[in-house]
Amino acid sequence: MFGPPASAALLDLVGDPVLTLRADLSALRANPAAREWLGQDAAEGWRLLRHAAGLRLETWLREATAAIDAGRAAPPAPPLKLADGQRATLHLLRERPHWVLHARLSAADPGEPPLAEWLVLSPLPLLLADAAGGALLRRNAAFDALCAGSPRHLNDLPELLQALLGWNRAALLPALAAQRPQDAPLVTEAEFVDPQGRQRWLQARLRLWRRNGRTLLLAVLEDHSTLHERDLAHQQLDALMDTAAVGLATFQPEAGWVKAHRKGSPFKAGAKQAVGSLQGINRDLVEPASLPEFERLQRALKKGDAVEVRYAVRHPELGRRWLLTRVAPGLLAGGRRSTSVVTLDVTAQAQAESALLLRAESERAVLDSVLVGIVSVGPDGIDWMNRSARRMFGCELEDVRGRPMGVLAPDADGHPFHAEPGAEVFECRLRGRDGREFWVIGNAVQTPREDGTMQLTYALLDIDRRRQAEAQSRLAQASLARIIEGAPLAITLHEAQGLRIVKLNQAAAALAGRPEAAMLGGTPALLFGAEQGAQAVADMREALASQAVVQREYRVPAGPATRIWDARLLHLAGVGDDDAPELLLMVASDVTEQRAAEQARLQAAISQRELLVREVHHRIKNNLQGVAGLLQQIAARRPEVAPVLKEAVGQVQAIAQVYGLQVGASGPLMLKRVFDAIVGSVQRMQGRVITTAAEGGALLDDWCLPEAEAIPIALSLNELLGNALRHGNGAQVRCQLICDTAGVVVEIANPGRLPEGFLLQNVKSGVSGLGLVRALLPRRSAILSLEQQHGDVVCRLELIPPSVVHNPATKPSS
Template sequence: MDKDLETGPEPWAAGGVEGCTVLGDARERQRLAFELCPEAMSINRLSDGVCLDVNQRFSEMLGYGRDEVLGRTSLGLDLWVDPGQRERFAQALRATGRLEGFEASLLHRDGSSQRGDISARIVNLDGEPCVVSVFREMSRSRHAEFQVGSNELERTDGDRSYRLLVDNAFEGIAVIREEHICFANPRFLQICGYSREELAHKSIFDLIHPEERGKILLRHKQRLSGVRMPMTYDMRGLCKSGQEIWLLVNSESIDWCGGSAVLICVSDISRQKRAEEALRKSQMLYQAIVEDQTELVCRFTPDTRLTFINDAFARFFGCAKDELLGMRFLDLVPEADQEDLSAYLAGFCRERPSNCLEHCVLSTNGRKTWLQRCDRALLDDDGQIVEFQCVGRDTTKRRLYEEQIVKSLQEKEILLREIHHRVKNNLQIISSLLHLQAATDQSGAHRDLFVESQNRILTMALVHEELYRSDDLASIDLLAYMRKLLDRLLSAMGDRRRIQGMVDGESVALTIDAAIPSGLIVNELVTNSFKHAFGHHAAGRISISVSRSGERAILEISDTGRGLPEGYDFRTAKSLGLQLVVRLVKQLHGSIELVPGAGTHFRLNFPVR
């Protein structure tokens, strides 16, 4: 036997710690330490992987009895979900002789998968290299209570093997008697941060958080008095630095050096507790955000069955949560809209995981309401949709307001069209009265005045007619208006075969405030051209050009007649027509100029309103 593995008294056994050997010749205590480890442990020969021993937790976790495992390999038992994972584990272990936290999935006897991590070391047992492995489940909620009794399976290995297991265990192992620590393995020392000498003068309660001491003391006393207590529990401890740590404790009453004691195995679960606390806070925050939302939040499966709803969702449909959970979302939609909603959901995929829609839904009382929703598909690793998450809002009021606004606008549009129609008719009646009045003038002295007034009225009436017929009641197309206006003026004034009209340019939208003045200006200038630009029976052309420069409209009215006399200032002219032109240009906040050249050419420039 190697000198460093002999079971003589340890140096730290003096000075307050009972003078027992680390494990002495008490094979039963060593067996208890092996059996009470809260994780699955196994010992395998390194050369061929044959299993030499397993603890009770191994059998509980994987479903195989000890006799079924001994003498067989993990491959022979088909323990690995992925055999390639075993090869990677073996390679890594051989390379370093020690491995911690290797993630693996093992198969239970019933075929279910057990996921966790493996820590292992290569040690010499009786001169033969062996692998000591500890398999730790991902969830410690599966830790079972370990039963220890005198009828446990007998061990065939010597004290030396069990001492190696205890000293190299990944869990802290200690023996406690009368509040004093009689034995502690290296991992226990590492967890609490004390040396063996320091620990010899400590009570076990020095390592327990003050808020936990009363509860642990009561449990300790009850256990020593024979009361059966839970073997596995969580508690808060204190390490040497004073830092609070969380421990998973597995304990059992044992005989130690002729007296009652408690054997404990501890695991540092501080990281897990911190993760659980962070998860709990995150869940509370998420729940508070979701439940306090005024928006409707739900989740549903691809067949639209609801798996989660918040309070706002339940209130919207007027049901309790329990009534809605499990229902199909499609059943909450009018039958006429179900096909459209199904097609909408069918369009989700990895490339397009989110979309929005507004549609009708039915409350429990059959009332039709509107829901605006944004959905996101939740995908698995293969890109398959496993669930939908939906956030929506009640848009019923908005839809009602929109319908009222549309209805009101339709009514106003009908009314406005009717007004334009009536104004046009009234202006045409006035024009007809002027025409009749002109017909009664036998001398013909005032006939031209009546005709000019009649044309001005018809020019205004044409604007109202264009607005009445337009899809946009607020504006008219200046180019189209000029074409109709010139056509009517030429028809009213004489032989169209002698005087030709031409209108070109681009469409410019004008409001009624700009259309009537600009139309009256064109009326006066075209009338003047017809009356004065051409001699009796002379032919010619009157042209109108429409264009736009930025936010201003440009109208050019020209003829091929004799032109104005040299030095003639149209702004000071005495004629009513030109005076109207000057005043109407001011009303438009525009400008007008006489362009030099053959014939008469006016350019009108005014802002588009």
């Protein structure tokens, strides 16, 4: 028995594809023949093959593995037909803990028709399917356009498309299944809506192809939608035979339209131009609003149903015409069906009806929208009331229809509703159906009706409600004036054009420090001073334009102190009568003490936070130094791990230096202080002296490290200095800090040589050395380089914003 290496070598010599499968039947290894069959990524090719083969292959794999593990013979594998026409026969063997799959490939069946090129070139939808199982074997792009998704079986197609292809309930139609080789193809037709929403009339030619015990279904589909639209257009043209008055035509299913003989037509004389002009009307001439009725007519013509339809057309010569078409089905001698179609031009009648209805609806709509109560009284009593009258009397028209006007008035002699009305204006008391009595002013006019009788129309205005509304308005205005005057808020009204003060209360006068009389007619500068007054004018203009509440704060000098006023500005548009001027309302409150209290609370919170942060940083530093001390003690007891612990101690000390610098500081850390602290820490840990230099002058105090970047950059600098000392062979290490307006550069040089072919990008991320530096540094704002310069190895670390930032206490350098 050969071991795994020997088995793999033997499998590579096999000419057939062989796969070694894991316990979950995924591909583990593949010989060259299998990679040639499935592709260089044999595992992915095997997965795609299983997906394409579907349930048959998965079922066989499950049954075969279960049978072999139970000691039984595996069932035969289903034949797989590949995309290039080849067939594959599979065999499964057990080689614990794996499986071995052997595939024998055979050439394509020479008797199969050459469909590939035919499918690509044909513009018609074509399909080749397994007639027994229903699997879709071949199809072209034109067929794919008829169905959504990627169907693999006839059952996946829409039901109408299945019926068109002779497939019903997972089986062929009996007429197609019984087809013999010498029979003509089976032709089917159906109306089908494709995925794009287009309605098509499709015709399919179906034929079965039998060979070597296998039956295939060949289908060719043709789109007959254009032919059907042409036939329908002919029907529409013939159905709309027009004359000046009546058009007559007869439709027979066998012979189509049979036009009536016009020789004896009573509409020929005097209407010759109309006959010629109305012939040839099609769907495009029908008015859009009449299309539903026109479609109903077409459906009736197709089915032979009786119908009467009126519709409008827009003729290029005769203009807009109304047609009335009546369809009457009947039977001719011999039992043949026919349909008589009679069309009348009813344009004049339709226009008269439309004008009359439009006039009546317009008059009723106007009267129903006015605020005056309108009541129409005919010979039989009240016959109509508008909305205002129904609201005035508290009733609906059905409650008083056909009753005299006296039911809406008190029982009093000489009342205008009980006596014969005159032409003058009257004023009287009325009683509503809800028992409410009120006074109205009105008049009555007599107008003739269509039947020759006279109609009396009353126009009534409820003056009680108007008087009540005026009194309530005056009361409300007086109450509002008292509230404004006594309110502790400063309230002013400004006219919208010049923003001059037209009204103010005592609090507003106290704000300005002037009497109310001196403030009237003044500008906002009287309230807030010249400087704040200009800003207030701009804010008021904004409020006038925005139609929304605008909130602003103004600081007004008050002797040695400054008062803060919170103001709300609102445009009072449309308030009062239509001819009332537009106003701007300003409501201001003194929030000086409130803002001072808020500022004091904020400063206390900031101070407390800074104290807590300093204490936390101090404790973190002490804890880190304690950890470093423990690690040093362990390194002293365990010399074998001393180098590793020494490196960890250096990293902990670097972090502790950062937290130590943050004690007593707020905001970003000074880069120069971090640089000096890390260099000093490394010198103490290594017992070596590092030559340092700094260039940049005032810029050295301008660059800082953000809090989020301080520890990663400090650790990186610690690792770069330690790395230079380790590889410097005891020679002097030089470190230079260079600052300019664009950023910061840290340059470290030590004697030594880089390995041959050394590339910094090949260094993998790790927990120490260059690997840790590459892992810690930000990708976009830090650039690390390592190069050989004569006998020195020079490491450059370039930092640009946002890894470094300008000192908030100084202005950025130009």
